Amino acid sequence: MKxxxxxxxxxxxxxxxxxxxxxxxxxxxxxxxxxxxxxxxxFGELWPHLKESKVxxxxxxxxxxxxxxxxxxxxxxxxxxxxVRFQPLxxxxxxxxxxxxxxxxxxxxxxxxxxxxxxxxxxxxxAGVHGIIFPDKQxxxxxxxxxxxxxxALMRMPLVRTHSLVNxxxxxxxxxxQVIAATEKTDxxxxxxxxxxxxxxxxxxxxxxxxxxxxxxxxxxARIPLMGDIGSLNVxxxxxxxxxxxxxxxxxxxxx
Numbered sequence: 001m002k003x004x005x006x007x008x009x010x011x012x013x014x015x016x017x018x019x020x021x022x023x024x025x026x027x028x029x030x031x032x033x034x035x036x037x038x039x040x041x042x043f044g045e046l047w048p049h050l051k052e053s054k055v056x057x058x059x060x061x062x063x064x065x066x067x068x069x070x071x072x073x074x075x076x077x078x079x080x081x082x083x084v085r086f087q088p089l090x091x092x093x094x095x096x097x098x099x100x101x102x103x104x105x106x107x108x109x110x111x112x113x114x115x116x117x118x119x120x121x122x123x124x125x126x127a128g129v130h131g132i133i134f135p136d137k138q139x140x141x142x143x144x145x146x147x148x149x150x151x152x153a154l155m156r157m158p159l160v161r162t163h164s165l166v167n168x169x170x171x172x173x174x175x176x177x178q179v180i181a182a183t184e185k186t187d188x189x190x191x192x193x194x195x196x197x198x199x200x201x202x203x204x205x206x207x208x209x210x211x212x213x214x215x216x217x218x219x220x221x222a223r224i225p226l227m228g229d230i231g232s233l234n235v236x237x238x239x240x241x242x243x244x245x246x247x248x249x250x251x252x253x254x255x256x
Contacts, residue, residue, distance in 0.1 A: 011080070011081040011083075012078055012079065012080060012081070013078070013081060014068075014069040014072055014073075014077060014078045015073065015077060016043055016046050016075045016076075016077050019046060019049075019079050020045060020046050020049060022079065022081070023049040023053060024049075027081055028081065028082040028084065028085050028086060029053070029055045029079055029081060029082065030079075030081065030082040030143065031055060031056045031058065031079070031080050032050065032055055032056070032077065032078075032080075033057070033060050033064065033068065033077070033078045033079070034057055034058070034059050034060070034076060034077055035059070035060065035061075035065055036059045036060065036061060036062075038077070042075075043076070043077075054136060054163055055136070056136045056137050065078050080141060080143060082143075083142065083144060083147050083154065084142060084147075084154060086159050086160065086161045087158050087159065087160055088160070089133065089162065089172075090171070092105075093172070093175050095130075095158075096130040096131065101128075101130070102197065102198060102199075102250060103177065103198040103199070104127075104128065104129050104130055104198075104200075104201075104243075104246055105129065105130055105132070105133060105172065105177070105199070106124050106131075106132045106133070106200070106203065107132075107133045107134070107165060107168070107169070107179070107200055107201065108120065108134040108203055109134075109135070109165060109202055109204045109205060109211055110135065110138040110139065110204065110205035110208070111134065111139060111140055111203065111205060111206070112138060112139060112140050113140060114140045114145045114146050115145075116206060116234070116235050116236045117140035117149070118140075118146040118147070118148065118149025118150040118153075119149055119236035120132075120235070120236045120239045121153045121157050122149070122150040122151050122153045123236065123239060123243060124153070124239070124243060125150075125156055125157050126153075127246070127247055128247070129157070129243065130158065131157070131160060132158070132160065133160040133165070133168050133200075134160070134161060134162070135161070135162060135163070135164075136161050136162065136163055138205075139161075142154070142159065165214060166213060166214065166217060169200070169214065169217050169218070170217070172200050173219065176198050177200045178198065178199050178219045178220065179199075179200045179201075179217070179219050180193065180195070180199060180200070180201050180202065180218060180220045180221065181201075181202040181210045181214065181215055181218040181220070181221050181222070182201060182202060182204065182222050182224070182238055182239075183204065183209055183210050183215065183221050183222070184223055184231070184232070185209070185221065185223075186221035186222070186223050187223070188221055188223060189222070189223055189225055190222040190223060190224050190225075190241070190242060191245065193220060193222055195246045195249045195250070199246065201222075201242050201243070201246075202214060203235055203238065205235075206235050222242065224238055224241055224242070
């Protein structure tokens with residue numbers, strides 16, 4: 001199988017047959033880049049694997065593929081191999097409850113910056129988060145750069161990649177979780193919420209925050225009080241504040 005290490009130590013494979021082999025071998029593929037207008041009989045053999053696996057793919061100009069795999073016959077196909085194995089949501093939920101701990105999950109809604117993605121995972125691991133859920137599209141690649149930024153936490157954290165965050169949220173609610181969105185679009189302070197019960201926290205995109213469709217489905221909203229003139233925090237910093245408020249509530253001694 002044709003493989004190479006790209007920048008950030010992420011593994012790339014190129015060529016239609018090698019990618020088919022990767023699917024058949026059960027490789028964890030992060031995403032696939034396809035040349036615009038790609039049509040051939042052998043590509044027709046690859047297409048069912050792409051559709052069945054639900055691996056995110058993007059059509060790009062040929063020059064981008066040339067840059068990713070210079071001086072190689074990529075046949076219009078380049079793929080990134082994930083450094084980690086993604087886990088099913090139901091498996092993560094089951095394992096979390098079996099630990100006998102109060103579950104805490106993190107949902108990342110369109111976090112596309114790899115440095116923020118890695119920093120959030122690092123903080124989440126330190127805070128004892130049981131798993132992170134993110135969409136298969138409009139999300140940072142799970143790459144070597146993300147692993148480096150996370151200081152290795154990426155390799156320890158259970159990761160769930162889903163086609164629908166809405167469906168994932170509904171499943172969590174049916175499983176006994178409260179789902180809380182971090183947003184400035186509320187009067188409810190973070191510090192007024194009860195976070196001692198099974199909880200999943202939603203962090204929104206760096207530009208737009210939590211998407212409206214998800215805000216409609218959450219059980220509560222949490223605003224971080226800001227005392228300065230700047231109207232927002234970096235998303236990785238905001239995630240840390242929320243997660244450590246959960247820790248504070250869950251570890252404080254009860255009044256006698």
